[in-house]
Amino acid sequence: MTILHPVTGSESQTLLDAIGLTKRYGGQVALNAIDFSIAPGELVAVIGENGAGKSTFAKILSGAVRPDAGGLRVHGKPIELNAPRDALRHGISYIPQELAYLPNLTVAENLVVGRWPNRGGLTTRGRIHAEARRIAARFGIELDIGAQIAQLRLAERQLVEIVKALARDVSVIVLDEPTASLTSDESDNLFHVLRGLAQEGVGVIFISHRLDEVFDLADRIVVLRNGDVVANLEAAKATSQEVIAHMLGAAAEEYYERRDRQTRDGTVALALRNWTRIGLPNIVNFTLTLHRGEVLGLFGPRGCGADLIADGLAGRISDFVGEIELAGQARPIFRSTREARAAGLGYVPPERxxxxxxxxxxxxxxxxxxxxxxxxxxxxxxxxxxxxxxxxxxxxxxxxxxxxxxxxxxxxxxxxxxxxxxxxxxxxPRVLVLNEPTRGVDVGARAEIHRYLRNEADAGAAILWVTSDAEEAVLVSDRLLVMRDGAIVGELSGPAMTQTNALMLATKEAA
Ligand SMILES: Nc1ncnc2c1ncn2[C@@H]1O[C@H](COP(=O)(O)OP(=O)(O)OP(=O)(O)O)[C@@H](O)[C@H]1O
Ligand SMILES: [Mg+2]
Known part of the structure; x- marks a missing residue:
């Protein structure tokens, strides 16, 4: 039976349907004739292992990739997308996994790009800023409107991209791992905005590797595996074990054994002494010691300075003063990435x-x-x-x-x-500094990486693991340092090393 859509009067209950979408790359099938539908106001999470086809699906919806077979309907009517602007015309807005931004423009210019406000052909900076500020305020997001995009941190650039998409007239919004580099506050804020949009009848398609937020946000969970839809679950009735089992195509195993043995032998592999840097945040007399055989977690919210410590160790920040002790020898702070590498320090940066x-x-x-x-x-x-x-x-x-x-x-x-x-x-490397190393990596591979690094540590490597993900921090660390506002505010180990304790330390207001 056909039903008239309450708003548009068209003969469909769904906002968007994908029918038999197929995409091959060379001999490889990225999407295998998948069907998908979303109703007005529905929040649908799409999840699956790395390479399952999630981004391919999102890119087809956005008009950036053309399917080899299958088609799309909006309010029951077939549509053809040859380019992203076609998708926008049909009210489909897309936030890509890898951001495409215009680095030399300001935040304001990025926000209003393609829809410049002008009067008599003149676009003034004042008008652009006013429009951008209006857009940001509408979504309750704070942004430095005048800053150049290239100067922003990844998470801030992502927010700009999200606000930009929200500012358009959307009926469907597709977000490909939008929270991978957001703090939990920023994610909460984004979810609030998305729930508001859903209440207005917008369909939200949300790709994520984080099951907690999937369950928090979604009405429905669609699981992709090797290009097939293998599950379509009502979120309220699904369990995370069930979802993981669908993702992996096998029963979810117990990934982590809790460790209670101490592997470190007391030998100092790396020490930072009295590192000081004036900036945001100020870091004053920062000191830490990393032992051989140890995975030391450095956890804190974005902006706490943990990433600066990692960058400083990798020779990427020139204005730290202080000392390093590496393999028993005191030496000045590295002044280049090459110098750090030559000294046997490995570094994994966050932004590939x-x-x-x-x-x-x-x-x-x-x-x-x-x-x-x-x-x-x-x-x-x-x-x-x-x-x-x-x-x-x-x-x-x-x-x-x-x-x-x-x-x-x-x-x-x-x-x-x-x-x-x-x-x-x-x-x-004898000493390894990891800066958010598993961002965007699926649960299965993430566990594999954790296990591999664990073995490296057991074999004598020393690992400093910088993360803003409390769950990961607690899982991987032998010992966890918690940072806030440029300083270490606590150390956790053993049974006290829990997510709750880590988050409490990281967010407690200064007494
Ligand atoms: N431009 C391309 N050329 C060749 N192969 C591609 C291209 N884009 C995607 N693929 C392949 O298609 C498959 C699906 O990729 P897709 O990016 O959709 O995965 P995904 O589910 O988004 O994974 P992830 O969680 O890692 O982002 C992968 O095997 C990938 O290697
Ligand atoms: Mg992807």
Missing amino acids: KREGLVMALPVQTNLTLHVLSSVSRFGWINRVRERRIAEEWRDRLQIRLRSVRQPVESLSGGNQQKVLLGSRLLSK
Whole structure:
């Protein structure tokens, strides 16, 4: 039976239908004839392992990728999308996993791009700022309107992108892992905005790897596996075990054994003494000690300064003063990334696109980038050896790809992150600094990475793990330092190392 849509009067109950969507890349099926529907006001989470086809699905809805077969309907009417502007015309707004932004424009200019306010052909800075401020205020989001996009942190750029999409007239909004780099406050804020939009009848499609937020937000959970829809569940009736089982295609195993043994042997692998830097936040006389065989977590909300400590250790920030002790020797702070690397310190940066990988080059080249000498001789790169090493790491980190000769840009987001991680682990650094290393990585592979790093620590490596994810902090750390406003405010270990304790320390108002 057909039902007239209450608002549009058209013959459909659904806002958007996808029918038999199929997409192949080379010989690989990214989407295998999937059907999908969303009703007005519905919040649907789409989840699945890295490479399951989530972003491909989102990109087809956005008009950025054309399906090989199948089609879309809006309010029951077939539509054809040849470009992103077609999707926008049909009220479909899309926030990509990898942000495309215009780095030299200001926040305000980014917000109003394509819809410049003008009077008599004149666009003034004042008018752009006023319009941008209006948009930001409408969604209760605080942004420095005049700042250049390139100067913002990733999370802030993401907020700009979200506000930009929300500012358009949308009937369906598609968000591809929008919270991967947001703090829990920012996520809550975003969820509040999304719930408000749903109440106005907007359909929200939300891709995420975080089951807690999926259950928090979604009415319905759609699970993709290897390009197929393998489950379509009512969120209120589903359990996370059930969802994980669908994702992995196997019963969810117990991923983590709680550790209570102390692996560190007391040898100091790395110490920071009296690191000081004036800025936001101020960091004054910051001191920490990392032992051999230890995974030391450094947890705090975004902006607490933990990422600055990581960047400072990697030689990426020039204005720290203080001392480093590395393998028993005192030495000045690294002044370049090369200097840090030469001293045996490995660093995994948080943002693969801007600083970690050469997107157009093959996976195997990216993986071996930092160990060139081991795959080259007299200036010649040994491709056979390069490939062998890459395939070994592909298996170790469960990187899903067709061939290690594929360019990194053709991998799914989570698999790109694994390549980045592999490229830094491959050189077997004695001291490893990880800055949000598992962002965008699915639960299965994440557990695999945790386990691998655990083994490295047990074999004597020293690992400093910077994260703003309380769950991960508690899972991976032998000992956890909690930061707030540029200072360590607590240390947790043993049974006291719980998410609740970590979050309480991190957010407690200064007495
Ligand atoms: N431009 C491309 N060229 C070749 N293969 C591609 C391209 N884009 C995606 N693929 C392949 O299609 C499959 C699905 O990728 P997709 O990006 O949709 O995964 P995903 O579910 O979003 O994963 P993630 O959680 O890692 O973001 C993957 O195997 C990926 O390698
Ligand atoms: Mg993706």
